[in-house]
Amino acid sequence: QDYKVGMLLPYSGVYAALGKDIDEGFVLALEEAGMADQVEIIREDTEVKPPVGLAKARKLVLEDQVDVLVGPVSSGVLGAVRDFVDQTKTPIIVANAGNDEATGENCTPYIVRVSFSNSQVNRPMGQWMYDQGIRKVYTMAPDYAAGRQQIGAFAEAFKAAGGEIVGQEFTPFRTTQDFGPYLSAAQATEPDAVYVFYAGSEAINFVKQYDAFGLNDTATLHGSGFINSPLYVDAQGPAAVGTVASLHYIPTLDTPENKTFVEAVQKRYERTPSEYTVQGYDAGRSFVEAIKSGATDKEAIAKALPTVEYVSPRGPVSIDPATNNIVQNMYIYETVEGDDGKLTQKLIGTVENVKDPVNGCEM
Amino acid sequence: MLEVSELETGYGETRVIHGLSLNAVPGRMLAILGRNGAGKTTTLKAIMGLLPAAGGDIRFQGKSLVGTAPYDIAKHGIAYVPETRDIFPSLTVRENLMLAARMAPRDATWTLERVFEFFPRLGERLNNGGNQLSGGEQQMLAIGRALLMNPKLLILDEPTEGLAPIIVRQIHDKLAALKEDGMTMILVEQNFGFATSLADEVVIVGRGRSVWEGLSADIRADTDTQHKWLGV
Amino acid sequence: MFRQSLLKTIVILALLGGGVVYTFFTGYFGKELVIEAATLAILAISLDMVAGYGGMISLCHGAIFGIGAYTFAALTVLFGVHPLLAFAAAIVATALFGAVVGAITSRTHGIFFIMATLAFGQMAYVTIFESRTLGGDDGLAGVPRLDLSAIGIDLMNSTNFALFAIAALALVYVIAAFVLRSGFGRTLVGIHVNEARMKAVGLTVWHYKAAAFGISGALAGLGGAIAAQQTMFVSPELLVWMVSGTVLMVVIFGGIGTLVGPAVGAVVWVFLKHEISSITVHWHMIAGAVLIITIVAGGRGLYGQIEYMIENRRAKQKQPDETNVSPLAQERETHA
Amino acid sequence: MVTDWSYWAVQTLNGLQLSMLLFLLSVGLTVIFGLLHFVNLAHGALYGLGAYIGISAAAATGSYWAGFAAAPIVVALTGMLLYLGLMKRMRQAGPMNQVLVTLGLIFVFVDVFRLIWGDLAIGTAAPAIFSGRSDVFGVVYPTYRLFIIALGAIVMAALALVLSRTQLGAMIRAGVDNDQMAACLGVNVERIFFIVFCVGCALAGLAGAVAVPVFSAHPDMGTEILISTLIVVVVGGMGSLRGAVAGSFLVGFAQTFGAVLVPEVASLLIYALLAGVLVFRPTGLFPARA
Amino acid sequence: MLEARDLNKAFGSLVVTKDVSFSLEKGERRVVLGPNGAGKTTLFNLLVGELKPNSGSVRMGGEDLTSLSVAARARRGLARSYQKNNLFGALTVRENLALAVATARGAAGWLARDTLADPEIAKGVADAAAQVGLTDALDAKVDAVSYGVRRQLEVGIALSTGPRVLLMDEPTSGVGPGMIQAFHTLLHTLPRELTILIIEHDMDLAFDVADRITVLNYGEVVFEGTPDETRASPMVREIYLGEWDAHA
Numbered sequence A: 001q002d003y004k005v006g007m008l009l010p011y012s013g014v015y016a017a018l019g020k021d022i023d024e025g026f027v028l029a030l031e032e033a034g035m036a037d038q039v040e041i042i043r044e045d046t047e048v049k050p051p052v053g054l055a056k057a058r059k060l061v062l063e064d065q066v067d068v069l070v071g072p073v074s075s076g077v078l079g080a081v082r083d084f085v086d087q088t089k090t091p092i093i094v095a096n097a098g099n100d101e102a103t104g105e106n107c108t109p110y111i112v113r114v115s116f117s118n119s120q121v122n123r124p125m126g127q128w129m130y131d132q133g134i135r136k137v138y139t140m141a142p143d144y145a146a147g148r149q150q151i152g153a154f155a156e157a158f159k160a161a162g163g164e165i166v167g168q169e170f171t172p173f174r175t176t177q178d179f180g181p182y183l184s185a186a187q188a189t190e191p192d193a194v195y196v197f198y199a200g201s202e203a204i205n206f207v208k209q210y211d212a213f214g215l216n217d218t219a220t221l222h223g224s225g226f227i228n229s230p231l232y233v234d235a236q237g238p239a240a241v242g243t244v245a246s247l248h249y250i251p252t253l254d255t256p257e258n259k260t261f262v263e264a265v266q267k268r269y270e271r272t273p274s275e276y277t278v279q280g281y282d283a284g285r286s287f288v289e290a291i292k293s294g295a296t297d298k299e300a301i302a303k304a305l306p307t308v309e310y311v312s313p314r315g316p317v318s319i320d321p322a323t324n325n326i327v328q329n330m331y332i333y334e335t336v337e338g339d340d341g342k343l344t345q346k347l348i349g350t351v352e353n354v355k356d357p358v359n360g361c362e363m
Numbered sequence B: 001m002l003e004v005s006e007l008e009t010g011y012g013e014t015r016v017i018h019g020l021s022l023n024a025v026p027g028r029m030l031a032i033l034g035r036n037g038a039g040k041t042t043t044l045k046a047i048m049g050l051l052p053a054a055g056g057d058i059r060f061q062g063k064s065l066v067g068t069a070p071y072d073i074a075k076h077g078i079a080y081v082p083e084t085r086d087i088f089p090s091l092t093v094r095e096n097l098m099l100a101a102r103m104a105p106r107d108a109t110w111t112l113e114r115v116f117e118f119f120p121r122l123g124e125r126l127n128n129g130g131n132q133l134s135g136g137e138q139q140m141l142a143i144g145r146a147l148l149m150n151p152k153l154l155i156l157d158e159p160t161e162g163l164a165p166i167i168v169r170q171i172h173d174k175l176a177a178l179k180e181d182g183m184t185m186i187l188v189e190q191n192f193g194f195a196t197s198l199a200d201e202v203v204i205v206g207r208g209r210s211v212w213e214g215l216s217a218d219i220r221a222d223t224d225t226q227h228k229w230l231g232v
Numbered sequence C: 001m002f003r004q005s006l007l008k009t010i011v012i013l014a015l016l017g018g019g020v021v022y023t024f025f026t027g028y029f030g031k032e033l034v035i036e037a038a039t040l041a042i043l044a045i046s047l048d049m050v051a052g053y054g055g056m057i058s059l060c061h062g063a064i065f066g067i068g069a070y071t072f073a074a075l076t077v078l079f080g081v082h083p084l085l086a087f088a089a090a091i092v093a094t095a096l097f098g099a100v101v102g103a104i105t106s107r108t109h110g111i112f113f114i115m116a117t118l119a120f121g122q123m124a125y126v127t128i129f130e131s132r133t134l135g136g137d138d139g140l141a142g143v144p145r146l147d148l149s150a151i152g153i154d155l156m157n158s159t160n161f162a163l164f165a166i167a168a169l170a171l172v173y174v175i176a177a178f179v180l181r182s183g184f185g186r187t188l189v190g191i192h193v194n195e196a197r198m199k200a201v202g203l204t205v206w207h208y209k210a211a212a213f214g215i216s217g218a219l220a221g222l223g224g225a226i227a228a229q230q231t232m233f234v235s236p237e238l239l240v241w242m243v244s245g246t247v248l249m250v251v252i253f254g255g256i257g258t259l260v261g262p263a264v265g266a267v268v269w270v271f272l273k274h275e276i277s278s279i280t281v282h283w284h285m286i287a288g289a290v291l292i293i294t295i296v297a298g299g300r301g302l303y304g305q306i307e308y309m310i311e312n313r314r315a316k317q318k319q320p321d322e323t324n325v326s327p328l329a330q331e332r333e334t335h336a
Numbered sequence D: 001m002v003t004d005w006s007y008w009a010v011q012t013l014n015g016l017q018l019s020m021l022l023f024l025l026s027v028g029l030t031v032i033f034g035l036l037h038f039v040n041l042a043h044g045a046l047y048g049l050g051a052y053i054g055i056s057a058a059a060a061t062g063s064y065w066a067g068f069a070a071a072p073i074v075v076a077l078t079g080m081l082l083y084l085g086l087m088k089r090m091r092q093a094g095p096m097n098q099v100l101v102t103l104g105l106i107f108v109f110v111d112v113f114r115l116i117w118g119d120l121a122i123g124t125a126a127p128a129i130f131s132g133r134s135d136v137f138g139v140v141y142p143t144y145r146l147f148i149i150a151l152g153a154i155v156m157a158a159l160a161l162v163l164s165r166t167q168l169g170a171m172i173r174a175g176v177d178n179d180q181m182a183a184c185l186g187v188n189v190e191r192i193f194f195i196v197f198c199v200g201c202a203l204a205g206l207a208g209a210v211a212v213p214v215f216s217a218h219p220d221m222g223t224e225i226l227i228s229t230l231i232v233v234v235v236g237g238m239g240s241l242r243g244a245v246a247g248s249f250l251v252g253f254a255q256t257f258g259a260v261l262v263p264e265v266a267s268l269l270i271y272a273l274l275a276g277v278l279v280f281r282p283t284g285l286f287p288a289r290a
Numbered sequence E: 001m002l003e004a005r006d007l008n009k010a011f012g013s014l015v016v017t018k019d020v021s022f023s024l025e026k027g028e029r030r031v032v033l034g035p036n037g038a039g040k041t042t043l044f045n046l047l048v049g050e051l052k053p054n055s056g057s058v059r060m061g062g063e064d065l066t067s068l069s070v071a072a073r074a075r076r077g078l079a080r081s082y083q084k085n086n087l088f089g090a091l092t093v094r095e096n097l098a099l100a101v102a103t104a105r106g107a108a109g110w111l112a113r114d115t116l117a118d119p120e121i122a123k124g125v126a127d128a129a130a131q132v133g134l135t136d137a138l139d140a141k142v143d144a145v146s147y148g149v150r151r152q153l154e155v156g157i158a159l160s161t162g163p164r165v166l167l168m169d170e171p172t173s174g175v176g177p178g179m180i181q182a183f184h185t186l187l188h189t190l191p192r193e194l195t196i197l198i199i200e201h202d203m204d205l206a207f208d209v210a211d212r213i214t215v216l217n218y219g220e221v222v223f224e225g226t227p228d229e230t231r232a233s234p235m236v237r238e239i240y241l242g243e244w245d246a247h248a
């Protein structure tokens, strides 16, 4: 085996499912390229805890001598390992963590992000929603870095477009289960729409309660696409129908690349891919491309990664050399009930080649 | 009614009772005397099944109690007034009593009313918490509680401890009355006069063994034994 | 009452010595584990001081540990304070925090004390989590390590840092043992066993509780400051209540109220956890099962069980019932 | 802020609803904890189990009520096994060991959940009759939440009756004070404690099943809820039903109105409340006597 | 030396202490008698500060103690033994006494020295133990000694703080004749300047050691006088004594 890859993912804890999908996507990419047996994968569990994540990153690099790190899911962990990968000149292919700084003021040649940045996912929605005639929006998100960035980017764009933010609420992260009080407050401001960022179980609770309080009748729920990710949209049930959100990938994209991908995932893992599966896949794919371009050691891989460019299941992707963040399409979709009665994503808008501003990044 | 033979027991490792025997005869009162630390309370605990008998036998109405659970022993009709009284602090006086009365038959000889005649003081404290009683009141409650179980055998560990002389006197008379009723009793006492003026038989415990047995009349006369084993 | 028995001395020395030897023979991650174990042991010992001997089962020691780490990190990263100063400051800060919590909670007992301390711990956690200046949930990166190059030691070298951590552990144990075998330590146990009577003989109990908690806090803070230097990064995760829970678990697991036990517990825990998690992601389940079994089996914790059995044998050697018989009774009988 | 009275009415209902959920959750804990002096940290995990059972049963039968019935029973049975296998042994082992064992149990449960139901959060819908919203005196409010409020009230009343009015209540408290003496009065303490423990578990299971249409079920839910329940129990004062009630309302309303009126410090609020109460009332608001 | 002025205490509606006033001379030996529930222990609790009176004041050596904490009063030399044993159960007799001695001598906070190893304190412990006849039991665990021994220790702890005023609540309850004898002796050997207030149901002891006797009933002082006057008082006999010597 010629290469060592260190998977720095949550295999336990709240994001375990995300880690699993990313891992699967990555493996799929290697197999597709027929490189599975050239690459040794070493998996370490971050437990979604930054200190643990950093310790594990240290182990992977210093002890296992991996050529490249893949992960993490949590922005916190990425922030924790940033200096370390920079000092040890170890390329890390970010497969989820969305914090803007990682490809902004804290960017480094060794962090290459193939997933998304928190603001990248949300910024396009500002103009788009305004164009749909929405004027008054109430926003909500968990009170932590990712939450504030995702909402911040949207709010900025929406206001720039001429819309009004009638209210903004940041709910205590992971300790809020009952959104009732916040929903009643939102309802009282009579907005045209509510825009949110929630992920995981919070997303499920939120969507169900949003519906229970009847807000769906008065204000359509909009948000960052994680709100009803295919991973758990079923758990939200009918309550999710009608939600409009933007994300860098939906499994229903009608492109040849995606079709083959979905089939491959179906065949290999017997389920539809989620955005996380794709993020894992593209992490693997970009790694493969880098190798193909002749990169052998850490340094070379780090150099090669930003140059990769190909058509991913999520559409054409490339890495912006100015920030090392991915340039990709944003898909605006509505959650609808499919013919088989299961919930699915209906594409209603595409914003192409969304690219983050440099915001303070110097390589 | 209750025969203890060659009883061996103690606390975990430490053996405290080494072969003690006694016999409570129906309708009579047996007094267990002995110095502090002689092993009187330990013996009673063993009888109630609170301590395991490491050797010997305990028979109640011919049936062995060894290995029987305390609550079963109680149901056999043995009531116990511990030296520490053990009133339930989080139960009111009434609840403490009701707990004992709950298994009593309809025609029970002992009823709440009768207990209040016995100890008017308790009647006045019905709603005090068990932890809101004076030392003496706790003693009265402990006895009243035992009586409400309408036991066949009543075991009292130092019932006069901490009681005003006038109450001691009363209790003396009440116990005498109980004897009249034909209640079988085992009485552990430090108060030699009190005990011997009530009991029919006396067992003296010393160093975990029965060192003297006989009628209370005899022990009252036998000053040497009194001095040797009771320090009177 | 605390006694630095021969057994304690042997075991703690073996533990420290073993750590040193292991450090020289293990790879990079092994050293990381040594450091992790050492800091956890420091925290566990500081907790055992108040919990095992003072009866103050704290559920905020994780938070105190974290405050130590954050004080060091914030001062060095945000204000460029010299690491040595920051180190001292961390200890002072946690001592104060401990003393204040100890004083405020001094009237509560048992589970209520546990929960009161939890409250303060969580308040610290939430405050830091939501503080933008302290980096919120992202934490603070770029934490420096102490610079001991003056005495020719480079702490960036992980072997040296591991040895440094072990030395700190040794120091903490000595301090704790010293405090516990002092008059103050005796008083602490007295309060534990019967607080009311201590008052009745003239002790202003809350002063001593606060002081004890302060000392314990300082030790925990020291551990925290070291942890911050190990990862060179701090995040609110350090303060979350589960950390306190885990430490408490480690203490009981090793043997609460034995001072050495918690250290043993910490070491076993860290390495056990590592071993199991390298086998399965379901290491929680295994670890949980192991815990349950050890407790159901012994109930006194790993080291606690051993110490108990040995002490017992000694106790049995000097004939038992002597002590049990009332002396007055004896005296009377002899001249009867 | 909003002046419309119906807005505050709705927020009050929100507070009420949360309080009742907390009550259902914590009352089991308080009963076990306060009465048996048994520190059952695994209570939260049992709540989680209830939630999962609720979902699975509903999914299997297509009826919410199947879950509603199954959850308490299954959890009670689990509690039984736990009690006979572990807790019984631990009763004499002292609080510290209990903390440890039940902490260990949490770990085990979390992974068992992951193995059986996966890492992902899952949920189920409210029963048809209670879905949608109802109009109470001009205030429109989710029907299911009204159902939770009612259920909580019923359980409250039932328990109050049993504990204070019945012989059983007295026997339980006596057994707690001094099991040896209780035994000497013919009380089979072991059996009573066993019953209490199972009832406590059943209530946790019920809470889980009831909560799940509002919240989702995920492996860590038990651990997440544990703290709030402990706070409720402790603020109220342990072992007393009144305590559990008072605690639930305090925490429930503090959280609801904290979120509305002072969102900046909302997450600090319950801890401040906890600390505050304990500083001035070191044994909670309504401690069981003694 | 010790003075109570119009002390009042009620638990809810139940008045347990009613306008209780008395004062002890330095070195006086006073016995408090009274039926069970008369309020004797409560009175002690008020004197040492474990209960706060609804009204009235407590003074010692001219100083008003009413607002002081239990500990503060103890440090001023007001010691008390309990009717219901209140000991350091898990510890040995020696450790029990050492804690009391150390606290009384302000050594409780020593960080550099060990109070269990300190000769001064050891001496204090030895003396106290000798006084109450515990010398041979010093190394026994309190949990494992019989009730009688615990009663001795109960008094021993109070004594070992070297008090100026000593309150003892039924020190001889539950102990055998032998020990009661020993207790007589103890009381006579205690320094004469030590002021002592005893609650006692053992009349021989009471009448033997008391300079004066105070009788409480339903929380009120119903009688105060010398032992002989007390014996003679028909009222005391009626409410308390009965024919107490009936079976001595």
Ligand SMILES: Nc1ncnc2c1ncn2[C@@H]1O[C@H](COP(=O)(O)OP(=O)(O)OP(=O)(O)O)[C@@H](O)[C@H]1O
Residues within 6 Å of the ligand: B011, B014, B016, B034, B035, B036, B037, B038, B039, B040, B041, B042, B043, B083, B190, C323, C324, C325, C326, E143, E144, E145, E146, E147, E148, E149, E174
């Ligand atoms: N919990 C215990 N553990 C170990 N030994 C004990 C325990 N309780 C009592 N003992 C010992 O057992 C012996 C007998 O104690 P017991 O209480 O039966 O004496 P007793 O005759 O009741 O004395 P008293 O009249 O003081 O109550 C004593 O020597 C005592 O030290």
Ligand SMILES: Nc1ncnc2c1ncn2[C@@H]1O[C@H](COP(=O)(O)OP(=O)(O)OP(=O)(O)O)[C@@H](O)[C@H]1O
Residues within 6 Å of the ligand: B125, B128, B131, B132, B133, B134, B135, B136, B137, B162, E011, E014, E016, E034, E035, E036, E037, E038, E039, E040, E041, E042, E043, E083
């Ligand atoms: N905490 C309390 N709450 C309510 N009533 C109480 C409380 N403590 C004591 N009492 C009542 O006050 C009265 C006096 O109690 P106290 O203990 O002072 O009596 P005592 O004179 O010491 O009696 P004894 O000689 O039996 O010990 C008793 O009737 C008791 O029921």
Ligand SMILES: CC(C)C[C@H](N)C(=O)O
Residues within 6 Å of the ligand: A018, A073, A074, A075, A076, A096, A097, A098, A099, A146, A199, A226
């Ligand atoms: C969508 C979420 C999984 C993103 C993740 N919470 C983060 O910290 O970036």
Ligand SMILES: [Mg+2]
Residues within 6 Å of the ligand: B040, B041, B042, B083, B157, E147
């Ligand atoms: Mg006895």
Ligand SMILES: [Mg+2]
Residues within 6 Å of the ligand: B134, B135, B136, E040, E041, E042, E083, E169
């Ligand atoms: Mg009294």
